[in-house]
Amino acid sequence: MVNELESFFSHNIKGMKRSAIREILKLTQRPEIISFAGGLPDPTLFPTTELAEVTAEVLKNEGTLALQYGTTEGDPLLRKLLVERYQKQGVNIQEKNLIITTASQQGLDLSAKIFINPNDTVICGLPSYLGALSAFVSYGANIEGVSLDEHGMRSDLLEAKILELREKGIHPKFIYTIPDFQNPTGISMPEWRRIEIIAIAEKYNIIILEDAPYREVRFAGIPQKTMLELDRSGRVIQLGTFSKVFVPGFRIGWVVANEEIIDKFVVAKQATDLCTPAFVQRISARFIEKGYLDKNIAVVTSAYKQKQEHFIKCLQEYMPKDVTWTTPDGGLFLFLTLPEYIDASEFFQTAIEQKVAFVPGTSFYCNGEGKNTMRLNFSFMNLEKNEEGIKRLAKAIALEITA
Ligand code: PMP
16 A cells, blocks of 8 residues: 555646546436436447448458557548548648547647646636546646627627736637537537637637537538638637547547647657557548448438437427527537526436436536536437436426426
């Protein structure tokens, strides 16, 4: 046994807490509980047949390459195919602008590693993806929140926040944003709002970190240009991932940015894991080449469209009045708001007794707001389970409202 083990731990790790969501997920593993708490894609949609075919071919034809160490930048074929996908969408990037990461969570961690000194400031949406906040805090960042409206991060409040920080001599390192189907709210930014945010970032010379995991999980509305596309000054760093449109188990993502920034990602990643597994990268590349990725995106979006529509119908049917929710055009989540006097974290225990779970929204607010909100996932379970879960949740909320 090490004496005074606690004294050996770094300040960084002491400042890090277990994710509230992971703790909740543990609680919700019980089979009788219907859980809206996770953020998992529907596993019945994983393209196992196509993957079996492609995996066998990769092993047979290029196994020696695919099982070897790869370069830190990533599999050349996968990078080329991803760059071509961007170019087809009219985004003029080259391979030097893209590095493969071990999914986008590593993109978030490396971003913090590259830009954050202890006590640096980062601006995030209120609410925002908890995993990103944890990554930034683990490098000693202070998080400042800017509220959202139905169009995403409010640009007027963003500018006010930057000015407020300037008064204190603080210059934020970057603005973290999820413009498409934000986690946890499902809200998307229209193009005009993206342009406003970029203009502010330009005016005050701040980098934008655009996290885009749900970008291609759109089942309604019209695609809006990404921040990366709208950027004119090389200040947007975009994170992409296969987790929601292909398989999260492969842990493949990428970062797109100007060449100078990508060079820093290469150096930072080298020290972290040398390279993302070459095998899954090559399988993904051949999967794209065969047209299976586009097919899979169509399958996933149409299934989630059906689930979202059914979910909203059930909420309308079963939820007591005074409860409101977002209606996202894509992604995996929607955000529910209870009457102000109900604290969703306290209500969680009551919900568990009714055998239904969710993530209390306050976990996503860096300033402790959002007590009467919750995040619900609609992608993971089938329609029947979703309906039964909403019935249970509505019943539990109704008891709180009349109490
Ligand atoms: N960013 C956001 C906004 C997310 O919701 C998630 C996962 N839920 C991630 C990043 C991380 O995803 P992955 O590492 O699987 O790409």
